[in-house]
Amino acid sequence: MNAPFDRPLGAAPHLEPGVHVGRPLPRPNAKRLVAGRGNYVTDMKRPRMLHAAFVRSPFAHARIVRIDVEAARAAPGVALVATGEDLAKLCTPWVGTLDHFKGMKSEPQLPLPLERVTWSGQAVVAVVAESRAAAEDACELVEIEYEDLPVLADLDTALAPDAPRLVEGFADNLCFRSALESGAVDDLFASAAHVVEADLAFGRHTGVTLEPRAIIADYDASEHALTVHHGTQTPFQFQDLYSRHYGIPEARVRVAAPDVGGSFGVKLHVYHEDMAVIGLSMLAGRPVKYVVDRLEAFVSDIHARDHRVKAKAAVGADGRILAMAVEDETAIGAFSTYPRTSAVEGNQVIRLIGAPYRLEAYRADLKVVFQNKTQTSQYRAVGHPIACAVTEHLMEKAAAATGLDPFEVRARNLISDDAYPCQSLTGFKFEQLSHEACLAKLKTLMDYDRLRAEQAELCARGIHRGIGIAAFVEITNPTPAFYGIGGARISAQDGAVIKITPSGEVRCLISVTEQGQGTEAIIGQIVADYLGVSRDIVRVITGDTEVTPHGGATWACRGAGIGGETALQAAKKLKANVLNVAAAILQAQPGDLDLVDAEVVDKAGGTVRLSLAEVARIAYFRSDTLPPGTDAQLTVAHHYAPSGYPFAFTNGIHGCHVEVDAEIGLVKILKHFVVEDCGRIINPLLVEEQVRGGVVQGLGAAFFEECRYDEAGQLVNGSLADYLVPMSCEMPDIVIAHMETPTRDTELGAKGCGEAGTAASSAAALNAVNDALAPLGAELTQIPMTPARILKALGAY
């Protein structure tokens, strides 16, 4: 077990005093949260605020025959009841496709349906009342008559040639299909010393943000203006969507995200209820609040994963993986999520398989299949856990076929650290990764040889321990090649405004957002260093379209890489302005001055000449004393968009150590190890906590989390008692080590770290469990690895 605080607060012996970037500093904004002063949308009130509740479909697929809302309208406290028709008059439909995904199709969506429901739990009628309780009471008075339609609740049913079409007029039940081929795949398989194969299944799971989704819309007809307080990662995206779909000028739409109680990708998609709440506020002429309850969250928050992959690899006698061929079938919802679609995960799966390794040929086929289930879309580490598990499971099979140790087979296949820049067979351009160094470091970190010796000794005594490793490549910092090129108005750039206050303090308003990762903390560290002040006088403000410049916000690990570079360049620009004003005051040359700890100093010698506070005082209150023509710009704006490599890539490797109880099928996770390379580390404390949190979400997928449906398309475990998320007693301590390979695309050099933990932890766990079960002749090819599945693999029933 780790000792607490094995690293003193803020310690960074390799850094000069006064340097903030690289130092493990706590988050200034966390003090408010530990004092019970959080301000989440669920906590917020607006004057005359009403509350919405929704009547939801009990059927997975049905025609709406009749809706009777009269009794609900007459119920006490009810302000209005709205159906699909009422909101369709206000809100234009949306379609979740991207132009660069050729042939992609999806049915147009409205806030509430007009004719039919396509998943169980879909909101059908909205009731708005003086309290949530009154709204829910009135929901019970709404009568809806349905007529059953055929339900597509599994992949085989939906893919059958004679399957009923989920959408009338569609040729099939495929949202999207894609194929990749590179190199002489068939030849390599024909001539390979070994061909290893696997059919793998990945359960559907969901984000389970502890604060459920929440929104308060306040439409003001007098100004034709809309204010939305929204628990979201992406306020600018929603400003654009609410503006365009409801015809409200963009400049009059404000979206503010205060404290957000977890997101992980869940809170950046369009949800029907959220869109409805905008219209409900317009209809009511009052603020309307809606908070998803936990049961509603399970049937309406995006789900993710749900893949079935048939994979094989051609292996040389020396353990070299020569080629891979995969078929991925993934089950989404009844439509593609807007505006980021439900096809990105599958697309990333087939493009990331094999990514850490030197393949000579690769073939992939992807089918994205409609289901009468909750929509699926991007959730933390989109596609990575599947790609990683497929690759690393095949790697284990290659090791077994050739008699190599898992570390040795990887060492023979990883892209060499001196081979960069290079390109994957799927088209990804890698600037510089550090797989070999990470592999070596993990072996030491785990004390691998000792663990193997211990495993053999314990196995002889009937104790089954397993060791699994899994290397990963993670996609970060997307350019417009990700969404913009496909027509989505999702920004790849970010913007910052930094100002010196009249007292010589600093405010930074930036478009990247905070959901607890520490965005504001790292931006503050960067601004402090590149401006030349102490972190204590920098105030960072995020999450409100009314105050910060437009930007992509926080997703795909872009907060540090793109947001950080934006802040860095803005800070440098402001520093130059400060030194210009100071030079005018001091009758010096700006180039001879520097700003250090909020003091203007002589660059040579460091003599203090003037405080930043004095520069600000003069600029703001005594501009009459400045030399004529002095341009005192103590507020700067800067926008930055990545323009080098289409994506930054990070890399790393996980190790998982488990003990399997073969009698009852339970797995004890003894320890988890990660060596990661996120580029330049701005704050190691925060990087490590991102990795730990990500690992545990991946271990949840590996062992516990699954949205289970019956054949009628009903979610059967939609509560926090039935859907298992990892508890503290089930989770191990997680040992982390770093490599640091900065990207040369930016001055900052950071790449991102939010998804590294989730990308490979389930794959490492799968390999660890299979390693433990190998002496018993059992193997798992499905996650979550529940006790029942483990016992089944062991032939216990």
Add this chain to the structure above:
Amino acid sequence: MNMMAGTVPLSLTVNGEEVARMVAPRTTLADFLRTDLELTATHVGCEMGACGACLVLLDGVPVHSCLVFAVQAQGQSVETVEGLVASGALAPLQQAFHERNALQCGFCTPGMLVNAHALIARGSVPDREEIRDAISGNYCRCTGYEAIVDAIEAAARKANGEGAE
């Protein structure tokens, strides 16, 4: 069924102050604290006693305020995170959570603090397994728990005069 009209009187002590209100019998203690008293540090994550975000002290014992009706607290004493922060009772835990970054989004944190406070109040320094067991009814989706265990351990050592290592 409409139950808005029928309210009943409720008096109790919240964070040391006498409080008297009329409440609907179906109002949970969590909703009463959050809505009627605007004590929004107590969070509601599952409304079924699974996640622990709503833990408060009821006569000194941690309870799920989502599983208690407000009227069941008649005559009793409730302490929420707001009160425990104001009295300084949580100061060592607050400091340890902040320094160790034992929170990310912070939504689970109030419930976690209430539970950790009760654990430390037992007197001895719990080992890490005991801490992990004790907070297993508090779901945290962000941190992966290790930092929380570290912070509670450090605060417990401090409370028992050992000082943080």
